[in-house]
Amino acid sequence: MRFSALEILKQGLTGNKGWTQHWRDPAPKSNYDVIIIGGGGHGLATAYYLAKNHGITNVAVLEKGYIGSGNVGRNTTIVRANYGLPGNSEFYSHSLKLWESLEQDLNYNVMHSQRGIINLFHSDGQRDAFVRRGNAMRNQGDDAELLSRDDLRKMVPYLNFDNARFPVRGGLMQRRGGTARHDAVVWGLARGADQRGVDIIQNCEVTGIDIENGVVKGVQTTRGPITAKKVGIVVAGRSSQVAAMAGMRLPIESHILQAFVTEGIKPAIDHVISFGMGHFYISQSDKGGLVFGGDLDFYASYAQRGNLPMAEHVMEAGMALMPAIGKAKVLRSWGGIMDMTPDGSPIIDKTHINGLYLDAGWCYGGFKAVPGSGYSFAHLMATDTHHEPAAKFRLDRFKTGRSLMDEEGTGSQHNLH
Amino acid sequence: MRLTCPICGERDRREFYYQGAATILDRPDPEAGIETWDDYLHNRDNPAGETRDLWYHDAGCSSWIVVTRNTVTHEVLGSELAKDVKGRKS
Ligand SMILES: Cc1cc2nc3c(=O)[nH]c(=O)nc-3n(C[C@H](O)[C@H](O)[C@H](O)COP(=O)(O)OP(=O)(O)OC[C@H]3O[C@@H](n4cnc5c(N)ncnc54)[C@H](O)[C@@H]3O)c2cc1C
Ligand SMILES: [Zn+2]
Numbered sequence: 001m002r003f004s005a006l007e008i009l010k011q012g013l014t015g016n017k018g019w020t021q022h023w024r025d026p027a028p029k030s031n032y033d034v035i036i037i038g039g040g041g042h043g044l045a046t047a048y049y050l051a052k053n054h055g056i057t058n059v060a061v062l063e064k065g066y067i068g069s070g071n072v073g074r075n076t077t078i079v080r081a082n083y084g085l086p087g088n089s090e091f092y093s094h095s096l097k098l099w100e101s102l103e104q105d106l107n108y109n110v111m112h113s114q115r116g117i118i119n120l121f122h123s124d125g126q127r128d129a130f131v132r133r134g135n136a137m138r139n140q141g142d143d144a145e146l147l148s149r150d151d152l153r154k155m156v157p158y159l160n161f162d163n164a165r166f167p168v169r170g171g172l173m174q175r176r177g178g179t180a181r182h183d184a185v186v187w188g189l190a191r192g193a194d195q196r197g198v199d200i201i202q203n204c205e206v207t208g209i210d211i212e213n214g215v216v217k218g219v220q221t222t223r224g225p226i227t228a229k230k231v232g233i234v235v236a237g238r239s240s241q242v243a244a245m246a247g248m249r250l251p252i253e254s255h256i257l258q259a260f261v262t263e264g265i266k267p268a269i270d271h272v273i274s275f276g277m278g279h280f281y282i283s284q285s286d287k288g289g290l291v292f293g294g295d296l297d298f299y300a301s302y303a304q305r306g307n308l309p310m311a312e313h314v315m316e317a318g319m320a321l322m323p324a325i326g327k328a329k330v331l332r333s334w335g336g337i338m339d340m341t342p343d344g345s346p347i348i349d350k351t352h353i354n355g356l357y358l359d360a361g362w363c364y365g366g367f368k369a370v371p372g373s374g375y376s377f378a379h380l381m382a383t384d385t386h387h388e389p390a391a392k393f394r395l396d397r398f399k400t401g402r403s404l405m406d407e408e409g410t411g412s413q414h415n416l417h
Numbered sequence: 418m419r420l421t422c423p424i425c426g427e428r429d430r431r432e433f434y435y436q437g438a439a440t441i442l443d444r445p446d447p448e449a450g451i452e453t454w455d456d457y458l459h460n461r462d463n464p465a466g467e468t469r470d471l472w473y474h475d476a477g478c479s480s481w482i483v484v485t486r487n488t489v490t491h492e493v494l495g496s497e498l499a500k501d502v503k504g505r506k507s
Contacts, residue, residue: 240463251459253437254488299418299435302465302489307418309431342459399455414461415437 003107022187023194028201028223032060034381035219035228037206037242038235039063041072041182041367042359044189045374046234046381047198053375054382057197060228061190062221064205068186071236072367074304074336076259076293078272078281079368080117080177082144084136087392087405088345093140094389095372096176102371108188110180111286117177117272118147118156120321122166126276130172137174147171156273158324166277166320177272179283185370209245209356216246216355232357232381237302237337239360246353250360251342251398253414255296256335257364258306260314262328264288273321280317282325290328292318296338296364298415306335338364341398344417345405348377348393350384357381358395363417420484421496425477432476438462439469439483442503465489471499 001007001020011018034050036043039061050056061067081096083089103110121127134144148170153161161168190200201223208220209231218227235242237254264287274281282292294314297306311333319326341347341361346369348359359377362369376390397403398412410416418430438461445453462468468488474480481499486492 238465240461241465244462249456249460249462251461253461253463254465299430300438300463300468300470300488301491303491307430307491309429398459399451413437413458415435 003109022191023200026199026201028060028062028204028221028226029199030225031227032199033058033228034230034232035059035226036061036232036234037219038070038233038238039067039190039200039202040070040234040236041185041189041370042236042362042373042377043232043234044186044193044200045370046232046359046377047200047374048189048193048196049375049378050382051193051196051198053378056382059193059197060199060201060226061193062204062206062219062226063200063202064222066202067190067200068183071336071338072186072370073182074259074334075182075367076281076283076291077179077182077367078117078177078283079112079180080174080272081140081142081368082117082119082133082137082172082174082177083407084133085405085407087403088407089136089140091372091376091389091393092368093142094375095369096142098371098375099180099368100176102188106188106192108184108191110184110188112178112180114176114178115271115283116173116175117274118152118171118173119274120159120168120171120276122169122276127169134172143174143176145173145175147173156271158268158322160321160323163320179272181286182367189370189374206242206245209242211246211353211356214352214354216353230355230357230381232359232377234359234377236339236360236362236366239339239358243358246351246356248351251395252339252361253300254302255298255338255340256301256303256306257293257296257338258310258314258333258335259291259293260311260330260333261285262290262325263331265290265328268324275317275321278313278317278320280314280321282318282322289331290325296340297335302337304335304337306333338362340414340417342414343398343404343406343412344408346373346393347395348373348380348386348390349395350380351395418491418493420472420482420493422474422477422480422482423496423498424480425474428474428477432474434473434475436471436473436481439471439502441471442483442499467494
């Protein structure tokens, strides 16, 4: 079924009885051309672009739980292209362009809202760094604007401009940045892939990867063995476990990142805003909840829930920046498992096993990457050549030390990002 | 999460700095070669379950400690001074 205003009207007038399932619930076949392990944003996008761009439709996405049960359904949904380093810069630029046509492309409302992201600065040094970043973004062909304190006073008057310790001095704005509805992205991609023939198989955990003489043959799952010519590992926080099934040890450590949401309130925060001191970012969902988060808890964890110290830090930072939100009650908090790499940048690459590919290491920033990663990973799996915008996301960069992408400039070490 | 320092006892997680997997104590020979060094510096077992990691009691006695804990439940199972662990290994 194609979604349209006319369809909504027709269904509305006929009791909404004609809506059909968005994707099928097929039983796994015994063989596919391509198996994608992991039904998160990246896995579904990969399947979608394999079918759409490369005509490879004999594809299964194997998801151990339900699609969207991982990080893609747990994140704060910030979509932006304001990275500064070669490698990241062109990749996120490409991904943002895909976001801009994603809804038309999928015929699905993913509620992509380019409300603008404002990264605040609080010192001269920070301003200089943001000017440089803004120039890098513009050189990449994306938009960036430096906002003065007066500009900000007009746009976001509720900030605590005169905080004694962290006065707001200005901000770097990307108007094309914003948010999207996480679940809708999952559903839209699943529907798009399914319509092109991809089997999306939920409650199907991969428990082993079959390899013979250095060539991948298929996978073992909780729903039986399945053979395939090519297998892609796209399991975010679980990358180490799944790669270990193929005898690999990855440069990844899994950490928790928490997020928080308040009760719904009237529209108050029109942009995505990030504090330049401490770690705090916030936006308001269409339901009215304030959605915000901060830094990792900073220790290896698979718990999908965090600890109090980071919750406290995030609340403190929020109160320092916009005291007004202190009136809102926090309804829920949760955590997701982040696949942290030493330099904080991702991996889209082949492995040493023929036919086995890896898309991982998205750290805390992979929601914005969903279409770009799927597009580039599908290209790699289909053609065995690296897609230009993602060509620097190599697995061996840690070994060679070349082309590390340490966006924060803190060093290429697991506990520093 | 509360961690137990062998010297100071049970303390809030905030008093500690997290370094990472305790394998960092098994430093290879300087001439061990690029593969060994890459593996040591970057690659991790990253277990879902019991793990051993290295923490620094920053706001306490300034000891480096090896904590055994469960990454799925956050249960803390024990701790030792890093210098004892390291001594035992070499
Ligand atoms: C709190 C939080 C806030 C975040 N905020 C942002 C943000 O504002 N902007 C941004 O760009 N990014 C953000 N991120 C990061 C982003 O969510 C992730 O980088 C991205 O979603 C990871 O890719 P994915 O969607 O494919 O992962 P997931 O959704 O985690 O998908 C992986 C899937 O693999 C499945 N799987 C695992 N093992 C197996 C197996 N053995 N067999 C079968 N299936 C398996 C899992 O069940 C899961 O569904 C945030 C993350 C969190 C947790
Ligand atoms: Zn101590």
